[in-house]
Amino acid sequence: xxxxxxxxxxxxxxxxxxxxxxxxxxxxxxxxxxxxxxxxxxxxxxxxxxxxxxxxxxxxxxxxxxxxxxxxxxxxxxxxxxxxxxxxxxxxxxxxxx
Numbered sequence: 001x002x003x004x005x006x007x008x009x010x011x012x013x014x015x016x017x018x019x020x021x022x023x024x025x026x027x028x029x030x031x032x033x034x035x036x037x038x039x040x041x042x043x044x045x046x047x048x049x050x051x052x053x054x055x056x057x058x059x060x061x062x063x064x065x066x067x068x069x070x071x072x073x074x075x076x077x078x079x080x081x082x083x084x085x086x087x088x089x090x091x092x093x094x095x096x097x098x
Contacts, residue, residue: 001043005077005084018086020045023062023075030091031069037096039065045075056080059089070094 003020006013024043046061053059056079064071071093075086 003045016084023086023088026088027064027071027073027091028069031071031093034068034096038067039070041066
């Protein structure tokens, strides 16, 4: 899965790959392995849960599930930062009974 930022403020629109695969790798490596139950593999951005704090700053919910690891991450996207990038703010593992 890929996520791009499109900058329309320039005369010619530019796109920037936000390297979501690196986020996925960091989230996966920080999650503990569950003792029971397995998830079908999936990861996604929950676009219904975007929280805009300013016109150029938002928080996104990233959902990760694969095998015995699962969790949600809060990502920060601030388009005023140079270079523009996603930053992991918090990772919450899925509870064992889920």
